[in-house]
Amino acid sequence: xxxxxxxxxxxxxxxxxxxxxxxxxxxALSLARAFRTAHSADILREFxxxxxxxxxASDSAGIRNNAEWIRDAFQKRGVSxxxxxxxxxxxxxxxxxxxxxxxxxxxxxxHYDGQPAGKEGWLQPPWTPTLYxxxxxxxxxxLPLPQTGATIDPxxxxxxxxxxxxxAPIIAILSALDAxxxxxxxxxxxxxxxxxxxxxxxxxxxxxxxxGKDIAVDAWLMCDxxxxxxxxPELAFGVRGFTGLEMTVYGPSHxxxxxxxxxxxxxxxxxxxxxxxxxxxxxxxxxxxxxYDSVAPLGKAEKKALAALPKYDRPLLNEFWxxxxxxxxxxxxxxxxxxxxxxxxxxxxxxxxVRNVIPPTATASLExxxxxxxxxxxxxxxxxxxLKRQGATIVHEEPDSTFxxxxxxxxxxxxxxxxPAVRTPMDDPIVPLLREAAxxxxxxxxxxxxxLGGSLPLYHFTRVWNKPLxxxxxxxxxxxxxAANENLRLxxxxxxxxxxxxxxxxxxxx
Numbered sequence: 001x002x003x004x005x006x007x008x009x010x011x012x013x014x015x016x017x018x019x020x021x022x023x024x025x026x027x028a029l030s031l032a033r034a035f036r037t038a039h040s041a042d043i044l045r046e047f048x049x050x051x052x053x054x055x056x057a058s059d060s061a062g063i064r065n066n067a068e069w070i071r072d073a074f075q076k077r078g079v080s081x082x083x084x085x086x087x088x089x090x091x092x093x094x095x096x097x098x099x100x101x102x103x104x105x106x107x108x109x110x111h112y113d114g115q116p117a118g119k120e121g122w123l124q125p126p127w128t129p130t131l132y133x134x135x136x137x138x139x140x141x142x143l144p145l146p147q148t149g150a151t152i153d154p155x156x157x158x159x160x161x162x163x164x165x166x167x168a169p170i171i172a173i174l175s176a177l178d179a180x181x182x183x184x185x186x187x188x189x190x191x192x193x194x195x196x197x198x199x200x201x202x203x204x205x206x207x208x209x210x211x212g213k214d215i216a217v218d219a220w221l222m223c224d225x226x227x228x229x230x231x232x233p234e235l236a237f238g239v240r241g242f243t244g245l246e247m248t249v250y251g252p253s254h255x256x257x258x259x260x261x262x263x264x265x266x267x268x269x270x271x272x273x274x275x276x277x278x279x280x281x282x283x284x285x286x287x288x289x290x291x292y293d294s295v296a297p298l299g300k301a302e303k304k305a306l307a308a309l310p311k312y313d314r315p316l317l318n319e320f321w322x323x324x325x326x327x328x329x330x331x332x333x334x335x336x337x338x339x340x341x342x343x344x345x346x347x348x349x350x351x352x353x354v355r356n357v358i359p360p361t362a363t364a365s366l367e368x369x370x371x372x373x374x375x376x377x378x379x380x381x382x383x384x385x386x387l388k389r390q391g392a393t394i395v396h397e398e399p400d401s402t403f404x405x406x407x408x409x410x411x412x413x414x415x416x417x418x419x420p421a422v423r424t425p426m427d428d429p430i431v432p433l434l435r436e437a438a439x440x441x442x443x444x445x446x447x448x449x450x451x452l453g454g455s456l457p458l459y460h461f462t463r464v465w466n467k468p469l470x471x472x473x474x475x476x477x478x479x480x481x482x483a484a485n486e487n488l489r490l491x492x493x494x495x496x497x498x499x500x501x502x503x504x505x506x507x508x509x510x
């Protein structure tokens with residue numbers, strides 16, 4: 001049976017079920033909207049409590065505080081919640097909410113850690129959640145948290161680290177559970193909340209291997225990421241993988257006077273710039289040999305979904321103050337390819353701290369977003385092989401003085417752990433149910449995409465459970481994810497509450 005015929009059959013079956021079954025969608029949506037309208041100020045106050053707890057994965061005390069707050073909040077809603085523990089790792093919060101007579105189980109994944117916040121560029125401290133009248137770039141003004149019964153503009157933004165990525169789903173799920181109250185759920189729910197996704201999920205595989213045999217689900221819903229740039233709801237069926245490295249180029253043993261030694265002592269910043277420039281051409285194509293060779297082709301269903309995606313490049317370019325995209329390619333095309341991104345550079349000082357020196361080192365931090373078919377370690381091997389072809393001598397530990405005196409271009413490479421990309425089928429019987437839920441919650445057509453541009457270590461879920469896996473994002477696309485002034489548009493929070501209420505009361509599967 002072709003994908004088109006199968007999808008048509010599923011759509012007809014879904015229509016029959018929606019007509020014959022109780023009005024789960026209407027009841028759940030009405031309850032969700034009535035609840036959030038009456039309790040919107042309370043929802044925001046509870047959200048600010050969670051957002052005020054620092055949640056960088058390396059801060060073990062802060063992460064533990066987050067985990068305990070989330071555990072307590074879910075237990076108040078009747079969820080059986082516990083910590084899954086592995087030495088040296090933040091706990092995974094594991095929860096169950098069962099319903100009598102229900103046979104389907106949905107797994108809900110969220111990560112509760114966030115990116116480091118930094119200090120530059122924030123309109124307020126990153127863990128002091130503040131309501132603003134609009135996007136931070138618009139000259140928006142801070143607002144007091146509303147009182148119960150006050151009118152709330154859905155275009156307001158709540159600004160704090162992790163407001164969009166990824167604490168928004170947590171407060172939306174809690175609110176949806178409150179809204180449903182005694183309404184019967186049509187699925188058992190399993191909650192799996194991770195505490196080090198932004199650090200690369202180094203222990204997730206061990207968690208899944210140790211505890212996965214005791215977890216049974218029929219589908220995983222991954223609650224992370226932004227909706228489509230058109231603000232339409234989105235369902236995604238994959239994510240890119242991730243890997244990265246830090247490379248340091250060496251010059252003199254210490255900073256040298258640029259007048260006395262310029263044109264004589266090799267400058268590591270210039271050498272690093274040449275190495276980086278050798279990796280990409282002016283059109284953004286990566287020049288590392290073999291970089292694109294392992295990209296897996298798309299299937300028919302994925303190609304059909306891509307063809308139906310809305311074209312939104314020109315408004316995005318205008319929004320981000322860009323004249324053109326890299327290589328003038330579309331965003332949809334770009335997301336199908338692995339990336340090589342310079343995410344940070346350091347050598348010497350600039351501005352008021354600048355000094356007239358040849359710096360002793362220059363360092364670049366690189367990341368690669370991987371697509372299906374790319375192996376993380378192999379991709380790092382390709383980068384090292386490229387550097388060697390440029391004349392570099394690669395080391396993986398700090399080189400001593402003897403080594404540096406005898407090798408003219410030394411590059412220390414520190415590899416970061418990574419994981420492969422995931423794409424799952426778009427034609428599972430549960431997909432039309434999820435699509436209808438997103439449509440009902442938003443009132444808009446749903447964007448169906450083979451994958452998000454961001455990365456999540458979802459391959460652990462597919463290799464252990466081999467069940468459908470769908471990403472159901474709720475955050476706004478302009479939430480400044482990972483950057484200063486991260487924010488959540490309140491309209492997206494309301495959509496998330498409505499969506500989760502509908503997902504927890506899906507009609508029976510065909």
